[in-house]
Every structure is written in structure tokens, then in C-alpha cells.
Amino acid sequence: MHIYLPIAEVSVNAFLILGIGGLVGVLSGMFGVGGGFLITPLLFFVGIPPAVAVATSTNQIVASSVSALFAHLRRRAVDMKMGSVLLAGGLAGSAVGVQIFNTLKSLGQVDLLVNLCYVVFLGVVGSLMLIESINALRNARRNGPPPKRRQRNWVHTWPLKMRFRTSGLYISVIPPLLVGVAVGVLAAIMGVGGGFIMVPAMIYLLGMPTKVVIGTSLFQIIFVTAFTTMAHAITNQTVDMMLALLLILGGVVGAQVGTGIGTRLKAEQLRILLALIVVGVCLKLALELVLPPAELYSLGSGA
Amino acid sequence: MRLGALLLAAATALPLPAAAEAIVAELSQTRVSITANFDGSEILVFGAVKREAPLPEGELDVVITVLGPLEPIVVRRKSRVAGIWVNTASVEVDAAPTFYAIATTGPLAAVMSDTEDLRHKVSIARAIRSVGAPQDVTDSESFTEALIRIRQDTGLYQLEEGGVRLKDATLFDTAFALPANLTEGEYRTRIFLTRDGTVIDRYETTISVSKVGLERYLFALAHDSPALYGLLSLLIAIAAGWGASSAFRYLRR
Numbered sequence: 379m380h381i382y383l384p385i386a387e388v389s390v391n392a393f394l395i396l397g398i399g400g401l402v403g404v405l406s407g408m409f410g411v412g413g414g415f416l417i418t419p420l421l422f423f424v425g426i427p428p429a430v431a432v433a434t435s436t437n438q439i440v441a442s443s444v445s446a447l448f449a450h451l452r453r454r455a456v457d458m459k460m461g462s463v464l465l466a467g468g469l470a471g472s473a474v475g476v477q478i479f480n481t482l483k484s485l486g487q488v489d490l491l492v493n494l495c496y497v498v499f500l501g502v503v504g505s506l507m508l509i510e511s512i513n514a515l516r517n518a519r520r521n522g523p524p525p526k527r528r529q530r531n532w533v534h535t536w537p538l539k540m541r542f543r544t545s546g547l548y549i550s551v552i553p554p555l556l557v558g559v560a561v562g563v564l565a566a567i568m569g570v571g572g573g574f575i576m577v578p579a580m581i582y583l584l585g586m587p588t589k590v591v592i593g594t595s596l597f598q599i600i601f602v603t604a605f606t607t608m609a610h611a612i613t614n615q616t617v618d619m620m621l622a623l624l625l626i627l628g629g630v631v632g633a634q635v636g637t638g639i640g641t642r643l644k645a646e647q648l649r650i651l652l653a654l655i656v657v658g659v660c661l662k663l664a665l666e667l668v669l670p671p672a673e674l675y676s677l678g679s680g681a
Numbered sequence: 682m683r684l685g686a687l688l689l690a691a692a693t694a695l696p697l698p699a700a701a702e703a704i705v706a707e708l709s710q711t712r713v714s715i716t717a718n719f720d721g722s723e724i725l726v727f728g729a730v731k732r733e734a735p736l737p738e739g740e741l742d743v744v745i746t747v748l749g750p751l752e753p754i755v756v757r758r759k760s761r762v763a764g765i766w767v768n769t770a771s772v773e774v775d776a777a778p779t780f781y782a783i784a785t786t787g788p789l790a791a792v793m794s795d796t797e798d799l800r801h802k803v804s805i806a807r808a809i810r811s812v813g814a815p816q817d818v819t820d821s822e823s824f825t826e827a828l829i830r831i832r833q834d835t836g837l838y839q840l841e842e843g844g845v846r847l848k849d850a851t852l853f854d855t856a857f858a859l860p861a862n863l864t865e866g867e868y869r870t871r872i873f874l875t876r877d878g879t880v881i882d883r884y885e886t887t888i889s890v891s892k893v894g895l896e897r898y899l900f901a902l903a904h905d906s907p908a909l910y911g912l913l914s915l916l917i918a919i920a921a922g923w924g925a926s927s928a929f930r931y932l933r934r
Contacts, residue, residue, distance in 0.1 A: 379718070380718060380719075380720040380861060381717055381718060382715055382716070382717060382718065382719040382720075382861065382896060384892060384895075384896040384897075384899040384900045384903075385899070385900065385903055387862060387863075387864060387865075388861070388862040389719060389720055389721070389861030389862055425862075437914050437915070437918055438918070440915060440918040440919065440922070441917075441918035441919070441921045441922040442922065443922070444918065444919050444921075444922025444923060444926070445921070445922035445923070445925045445926045446922075446926075447922075448922070448923060448926035448927075448930075449926060449929075452930075489768070490765075490767055490768070604915050607911060607914060607915055607918075608908070608911040608912070608915070610911075611903070611907050611908070611910055611911030611914060612907045612908055612911055615903045615904055615907055615910075617903070617910070617911065617914050619899055619903075619910070619913070619914050619917070620717070620895075620896075620899065622914055622917070622918065623917065623921075626917070626918055626921045626922075627921070630921050630922055630924070630925030630926075631925060633922075633925070634925060634926065634929040667765040667766060668764060668765055668766070669766075670761075670766065671759060671766055673827075673831065674758050674759050674760075674827075675756055675757065675758050675759075675824065675827035675828075675830075675831065676756075676757050676759070676768070676831075677754055677755070677756060677757075677828065677831055677832075678754070678755040678756075678757060
């Protein structure tokens with residue numbers, strides 16, 4: 379069944395879009411990542427114009443994140459206080475990121491920079507997570523209980539300390555704020571929610587318990603992507619409601635399924651799976667940059 | 682005075698004076714409505730050659746073109762820099778049709794002379810308007826060729842040589858497939874009647890393509906009140922997320 383998208387001005391197979399939404403929804407529910415790093419390239423692949431794909435996927439991320447967040451809220455796995463601190467940093471960072479993005483755009487080559495950003499960040503984050511979680515699995519098998527990860531590091535010695543009861547942390551607000559800013563900047567440049575950077579940062583830098591990390595990250599992503607959706611709708615008119623609706627229908631169902639799977643798997647297994655997906659996407663993008671393309675020429679809309 | 686004005690009007694209305702043969706043509710539809718389940722459309726063009734005198738000497742041919750709205754396009758070319766493929770050169774095309782289809786009774790070069798092609802801008806390459814490439818690009822033709830190649834592959838540019846059926850040098854018909862990713866606008870449809878490559882009559886009409894219903898409403902809302910549209914999109918997203926969450930909780934009980 380084909381559907382004509384009013385803003386993208388292309389006709390697409392409705393079931394294909396529902397499927398993409400569903401797949402990304404499952405990942406969103408399982409790992410607490412928005413899935414923007416997957417959905418945007420997938421939409422490019424089915425022929426949606428890039429500007430519309432980026433803007434519309436942020437709208438879809440809002441829906442799947444809301445759906446998944448409710449499940450985590452009921453389990454009391456959301457640290458609202460930590461989420462608000464991250465959000466404050468995130469909005470500031472996103473404003474800065476949009477400025478950087480526009481500057482790069484006027485210099486040309488923004489596509490290349492976005493792609494390089496993807497390859498570098500997905501590669502670094504994915505490999506680190508993969509190594510860490512494989513080690514954790516090995517240790518768990520060898521000596522029974524895993525070693526306590528929450529040791530005192532530099533994060534715990536900074537001033538302006540605040541108690542985050544849900545996470546069981548008493549740390550300075552500066553590190554979470556900085557994490558928020560960094561994620562906001564990258565999210566705006568790469569057109570994603572930023573969960574794939576925030577989740578590891580929360581676990582490894584802030585030392586938050588894995589079960590709380592996912593809900594808290596979803597909480598922050600909802601607000602940042604809602605902000606981005608509005609910005610795209612107002613400045614570029616590139617949010618396609620019809621496309622978003624199809625993605626959302628697939629996505630919300632997928633998110634519920636994903637949350638269910640997520641509760642049944644162990645934290646280490648979850649992290650290995652996410653790491654493998656992140657590394658896979660990174661390799662695919664890297665290959666595209668290195669291998670000779672089938673068509674050397676490409677069309678873009680003129681001024 | 683009045684007679685002179687009438688004559689002038691008649692002269693401008695008929696660019697080809699004293700046409701011994703004239704086209705009488707019709708389209709199966711002159712309005713294409715883009716609805717939510719729009720999946721392309723087929724337009725039939727058919728007609729006849731009206732003659733006052735006996736059939737003259739020479740080969741009679743028909744060329745039919747459908748031209749979509751024009752838009753500026755940037756064609757970029759990649760090359761390898763430090764091991765990765767980067768866009769290194771670009772040429773701006775001032776006006777390229779979003780859709781262009783040609784159907785003829787035979788090879789284009791044979792049914793229409795080069796002069797006529799140049800005058801009426803019939804062949805695909807001539808329908809594209811490009812004023813000069815930047816200084817550093819020496820082979821700007823390869824960029825235009827790439828534009829044509831890419832759009833031909835997606836069915837946006839079509840050249841059907843032999844696609845028009847001509848019966849007894851009188852009746853002709855053809856069909857155009859309008860693709861699903863159609864742009865709104867007026868599609869200029871031209872029919873040329875040629876004898877030995879020279880245009881002896883032409884007929885012109887337009888097909889208007891427009892969004893209707895929900896498609897029209899959403900497009901207008903997105904452009905007229907973007908803030909409201911953005912909020913509505915978010916509201917749908919939040920409602921769908923909350924609805925799915927509640928529905929699944931209910932199902933699990």
C-alpha cells in the first residue's frame with residue numbers, strides 16, 4: 379500500500395515505514411536510545427529527502443520515548459532530578475550546536491562532517507562499550523559477583539554537590555551539566571536524540587546504576603527532541619506529519635516490545651547488544667566513505 | 682482600425698500561418714489530484730490530423746512532450762580525498778524540469794530537425810537551462826549528463842522514441858506514466874506535427890497537478906501556521922506514545 383507524503387512529496391510503501399518505525403521502537407525500549415542514529419539513515423535509504431528525514435525522525439523519537447518512559451516511570455526507574463540537570467545542559471548545548479551546524483553549512487561540506495561525526499562517535503562509543511561489557515561478562519563468570527564499579531573518581535571530588543536519591547549518588551552538578559551540554563551539541567549537529575552518547579556517559583562518567591540510566595536518558599531525550607521538532611517545523615517546514623504518524627504507529631508498538639525484552643535481559647547482555655549495533659552502523663557508514671560510490675554525482679536542491 | 686486589430690490578434694494567435702494540416706487533440710485528463718494513496722497516474726494523449734487538401738508528400742511524424750515545473754538544482758561530484766569520497770565539485774543548473782517526458786513516432790533526431798529542436802527546446806538536454814559552470818569546472822556537460830542519467834533512472838525524465846502510434850497519417854495516440862513522486866504545478870503539454878523534420882503545426886495545453894484533501898490541508902498548515910503544525914505534530918507523538926503505553930499495560934493484565 380502506497381502513501382503520498384505531503385511535505386516530503388514522495389510516495390512510499392506504508393508497511394516499509396511502519397517496519398522501520400517498529401525496528402527503531404524496539405531498540406528505543408530496550409536500550410533507552412532514541413534510535414535517531416538508525417532511523418535517519420534508513421529514511422535516506424528509502425528515498426525521503428534528507429531535510430525531511432532529519433526533522434521527522436525527531437518527532438518520531440518524541441513518541442517512542444514517551445511510550446517507553448511510561449513503562450520506566452511505573453518501575454520508578456527515572457531519576458527526575460538528574461534528568462532535569464542533564465536537560466538544562468542539553469538545551470544550552472543544542473542551541474550552541476545549531477549555531478555550529480549553520481556555520482559549517484555556510485562553509486559547505488556539512489554532509490561529510492556529519493558523516494565523520496557519526497563514524498568517530500559511534501566507533502569510539504561502540505568499541506569502548508563492547509570491550510567493557512565483554513570484560514564484565516568474563517569477570518561475572520569467573521568470580522561470581524562483579525567488582526563494585528562505583529569507586530570514587532574525579533567526578534566525586536568537585537564542588538556544588540547534590541544528592542540524587544533515585545540514582546543513589548551524591549556528586550557535583552557540574553559533571554552532569556557538562557554531559558548534558560556535550561550531548562546537546564552533538565545531538566544538534568548529528569540530528570539525533572543523543573542517547574547513544576548519554577547512556578555510556580551516565581554509566582561510566584557519572585557512575586549511575588544501569589537500570590536508572592535508561593529511563594533518565596529517555597526523560598531528557600523527550601524534551602530535547604521536542605525542542606528540535608518545533609525548531610524544524612518553524613524554520614524549515616520539513617516535519618512531515620504523515621510520515622511521522624506511520625513511524626510513530628510502528629515505533630510505539632516496538633517500544634513496548636523492546637521494554638519487555640529489556641527487563642528480561644541482564645545489564646551486561648543489553649550493553650553488548652547495543653555496542654554491537656552501534657559498531658555495525660559505524661562500520662557501514664565508514665565503508666560508504668571509503669568505497670567508491672556507484673554514482674559519483676548527486677543532486678541537491680538549488681538556492 | 683478594428684480590422685487591423687483583429688488581423689493582428691489572428692496573426693499572433695496563429696504562429697504558423699496557412700496550416701494545411703492541423704492537430705485536433707485531447708487528453709484523458711487535464712487535472713491530476715494527489716490524494717493520500719496517490720501512486721502515479723497515466724495520461725492518455727490522442728488526436729487526429731485535420732486536412733483540407735490531399736495528403737502532401739513527405740514523412741509525417743508526431744512529437745508529444747509533457748514538461749513539469751522548473752526548479753534550480755545543484756549537481757555535485759565526488760572524488761577521493763585522503764582515502765574518503767568527498768563532494769569536490771558542483772555545478773548549479775538554473776532551471777531543470779522536475780518532470781519531462783517525450784514520446785515520438787520515431788528516433789527524435791529523424792522526426793525533428795536540429796533547428797526545430799533548438800527552437801522549441803524539445804530534447805531533454807535542451808529542456809534544461811544552465812548558464813555556465815564555475816571557473817574550476819571544465820567539463821560542465823558531464824554534470825548535465827549526470828542530472829539526466831539520474832532522473833531517467835528514477836523515471837522523472839522519459840524518452841519514448843516510437844512511443845506514439847500514428848495510424849494512416851491521421852490518428853495518433855500515446856500514454857505517459859506520471860510517477861508517484863510528482864511535484865505540484867502546471868504541466869505544459871505540447872504536441873508537434875512534423876513533416877520531414879519541419880514543424881507544420883503545434884498544439885499546447887496544460888495538465889494541472891495539485892494536492893487535495895488531507896494532503897492539501899497538511900501542506901497548507903505546515904506553511905501558513907508552522908508553530909501550530911509543530912505543536913500538533915508533538916501532540917500526536919505524545920498522545921500516541923501515552924496511548925500505546927496504556928494499551929499495552931491493559932493487555933498485559
